[in-house]
Amino acid sequence: MRIQWKKYVIITTIIATLLTGCGSKQSSGTTTSSTNSVTDSSTSSSTTSTTATAMSLSTSQVVIDKEFSDRDLDSSYDDSNAVHITLNDSSIEADSESGLTIAQNTLTITKEGTYVISGTLNDGNIIVDADDTAKIQIVLNGVTITSSDYAPIYVKTADKVFITLAENTDNSLTDGSEYVQTDDTSVDGVIFSKADLTLNGNGTLNITGNYKHGIASKDDLIITSGTYNITAVKDGLNGKDAVKVKDGTITISVTDGDGIQSKNGDDSTKGYVYICDGTINIKNSQEGIEGTAILIENGTIDIVANDDGINATSESKGDGDFGGKGGGTFENDTNVYLSISGGTITIDASGDGIDSNGSVIISGGTTIVNGPTNSGNAGFDYNGTADISGGTILVAGSAGMAQGFSDTSTQYSILYNFSSVSEAGTEVSLTDADGNKIYSYTPTKQYQSIVISTPDLKKDATYTLTSGSQSEEITLSSVITSGGEQSVGGHGGDQGGRGMKKFQDGGQAPDMGGTGNSETTDSGSSN
Known part of the structure; x- marks a missing residue:
C-alpha cells in the first residue's frame, strides 16, 4: 500500500564555512642526509597543499589548524650528524656526550638535535x-623499553618533539600499572609530552599502557605516518589541544577510555580531532572518537564502542583531567560539532552511534552505524542541527530515541521505524519504483530504526524500504521524510525527523488543528 509521509522538524539555522582540506602525502622515511633534520617548517610558508573540503560551524570558537609542517611529514634524518644511543638491558651507551646525560637506566636529552x-x-x-625553544628528533631504530613505575618516554620541556620510526623496524614501549611521580606533572601515558608531539616514519610502534593512556600530549598530538598498535587502560591517543592524523595505520584497544580524545576545559578554541587520512581501527573503547570539534575528511575508520561511537562534546571549564567525560546535557552546545566530508566510517556502538551535543554536518564519505540495540540510546543523536549535503549514511539501530536529519539539509533522507525488530544479519535495502537497488546493507546488530541518505534520493520519487519480511513504500515529498512507529525520545532544540506513527485514512495526516496538510518548506534539490 502506498503511504504518504509527514515531515517532523523544528526549524533551526546553521551557518557553515568552507575550510581547506587534506594535503599531499608525506615523504618516505630514509636515513639519508636532510638539511632540516630538526627544523620545524611550520613557521615557514611551506605547508601541505589543500585538496579536500570540510565544513565548520560558524558559531564554534574552536580554531582548527589543518596544516602539517614539512617537518611533520618528513621522516628522514641526517644519520651522520645524529647522536647514536644503544640500550643494553640495564645500561645505556652513547657515541657522544653532547646534548644528553645518562644516569643508570635513564637517558635525559637536554639539547636540540637528532638522537x-x-x-x-x-x-x-x-x-x-x-x-x-628546542626541536628534537628521536629516532626509534628497533627499540624495546619497559618501565615499571613511569612513562618510558616523557617529554618534560621542549618546543616540539618528533618521534620517528625507522624504516622496517619494530619498536615496543610498555609501562607498569602504577606510577611514582617525579615532579608536579601528573604523567599518565606510555609516551607523555608537555610539548607538541609528532610521530612519523615507516616502522611499527607497539604501545602497552597498563597505567592509563597510550600516547598523551598536553599540547598537539600529530601522527603523519607509521604503524601503531596501542593497548591501554584509558585513552589510546589523547591530545589536550588537538589530535591530528595525516596518515598511517593505527590500531587501538582500550578497556576504560576512549580510542581518540581531544578536549580542553581551559581553552574553548582548542580540543579538536582532525583526521585527514589513514587507516584507524578502534577495536574496543568506551567512546571511539571524542572531541569538542571532530573533522573527518578521508580515511578508513572502524570503531567498536561500549558507549558512543563518535562523540562531539566539550569538557567542563577547569576539568583538565585526561579522559574526563563531557556532555550530560540536552542543550545545544554551539561550540561543538562533527563534520564528515569523506572517508569510510563503520561504527558498532552500544551507546549512541553518532552523538553531538552541538551539530552534525555531513557533506561526503560513507558512514555506517550498527547499534545501539537498547532504546535509551540512538544510532544518530544531536542537540543542534544535522545537515547533509553529500555522501552516504545508513544508521541501523533502536527506535526509542531515533532521530533523523534536519530540514536545513539539501540532500534527501529517510528515517523509518519498523513495527518490529529485525535480527542481526537481516539485510536492509532501498529500491526505486523500477526495482533498482539504491542501497543495501546487512547490519551486524539487531535493529528497528533506519536512517538513510544517499545522493541518489530524489524529490517526489517513490522507494521501497525492506528489512526481511517487513517492507514499506515511501514517497519523498520533502527533504526529510519520516515514518513508522513513534520515537519516544526527544531533547534539545531540534527533534529533526523523528519517526512518526503511520498515517491513517488513505495516507492523509491526522487533523492537527489546521486546515489541510501543513508542509514545511522543502530546501532540497529537485534533481
Whole structure:
C-alpha cells in the first residue's frame, strides 16, 4: 500500500564555512642526509597543499589548524650528524656526550638535535628536558623499553618533539600499572609530552599502557605516518589541544577510555580531532572518537564502542583531567560539532552511534552505524542541527530515541521505524519504483530504526524500504521524510525527523488543528 509521509522538524539555522582540506602525502622515511633534520617548517610558508573540503560551524570558537609542517611529514634524518644511543638491558651507551646525560637506566636529552636509539632497556626511561625553544628528533631504530613505575618516554620541556620510526623496524614501549611521580606533572601515558608531539616514519610502534593512556600530549598530538598498535587502560591517543592524523595505520584497544580524545576545559578554541587520512581501527573503547570539534575528511575508520561511537562534546571549564567525560546535557552546545566530508566510517556502538551535543554536518564519505540495540540510546543523536549535503549514511539501530536529519539539509533522507525488530544479519535495502537497488546493507546488530541518505534520493520519487519480511513504500515529498512507529525520545532544540506513527485514512495526516496538510518548506534539490 502506498503511504504518504509527514515531515517532523523544528526549524533551526546553521551557518557553515568552507575550510581547506587534506594535503599531499608525506615523504618516505630514509636515513639519508636532510638539511632540516630538526627544523620545524611550520613557521615557514611551506605547508601541505589543500585538496579536500570540510565544513565548520560558524558559531564554534574552536580554531582548527589543518596544516602539517614539512617537518611533520618528513621522516628522514641526517644519520651522520645524529647522536647514536644503544640500550643494553640495564645500561645505556652513547657515541657522544653532547646534548644528553645518562644516569643508570635513564637517558635525559637536554639539547636540540637528532638522537637515534636502538636496543633494549629494562625498567628505564627516556626524558626530554631541553630549552622551550628546542626541536628534537628521536629516532626509534628497533627499540624495546619497559618501565615499571613511569612513562618510558616523557617529554618534560621542549618546543616540539618528533618521534620517528625507522624504516622496517619494530619498536615496543610498555609501562607498569602504577606510577611514582617525579615532579608536579601528573604523567599518565606510555609516551607523555608537555610539548607538541609528532610521530612519523615507516616502522611499527607497539604501545602497552597498563597505567592509563597510550600516547598523551598536553599540547598537539600529530601522527603523519607509521604503524601503531596501542593497548591501554584509558585513552589510546589523547591530545589536550588537538589530535591530528595525516596518515598511517593505527590500531587501538582500550578497556576504560576512549580510542581518540581531544578536549580542553581551559581553552574553548582548542580540543579538536582532525583526521585527514589513514587507516584507524578502534577495536574496543568506551567512546571511539571524542572531541569538542571532530573533522573527518578521508580515511578508513572502524570503531567498536561500549558507549558512543563518535562523540562531539566539550569538557567542563577547569576539568583538565585526561579522559574526563563531557556532555550530560540536552542543550545545544554551539561550540561543538562533527563534520564528515569523506572517508569510510563503520561504527558498532552500544551507546549512541553518532552523538553531538552541538551539530552534525555531513557533506561526503560513507558512514555506517550498527547499534545501539537498547532504546535509551540512538544510532544518530544531536542537540543542534544535522545537515547533509553529500555522501552516504545508513544508521541501523533502536527506535526509542531515533532521530533523523534536519530540514536545513539539501540532500534527501529517510528515517523509518519498523513495527518490529529485525535480527542481526537481516539485510536492509532501498529500491526505486523500477526495482533498482539504491542501497543495501546487512547490519551486524539487531535493529528497528533506519536512517538513510544517499545522493541518489530524489524529490517526489517513490522507494521501497525492506528489512526481511517487513517492507514499506515511501514517497519523498520533502527533504526529510519520516515514518513508522513513534520515537519516544526527544531533547534539545531540534527533534529533526523523528519517526512518526503511520498515517491513517488513505495516507492523509491526522487533523492537527489546521486546515489541510501543513508542509514545511522543502530546501532540497529537485534533481
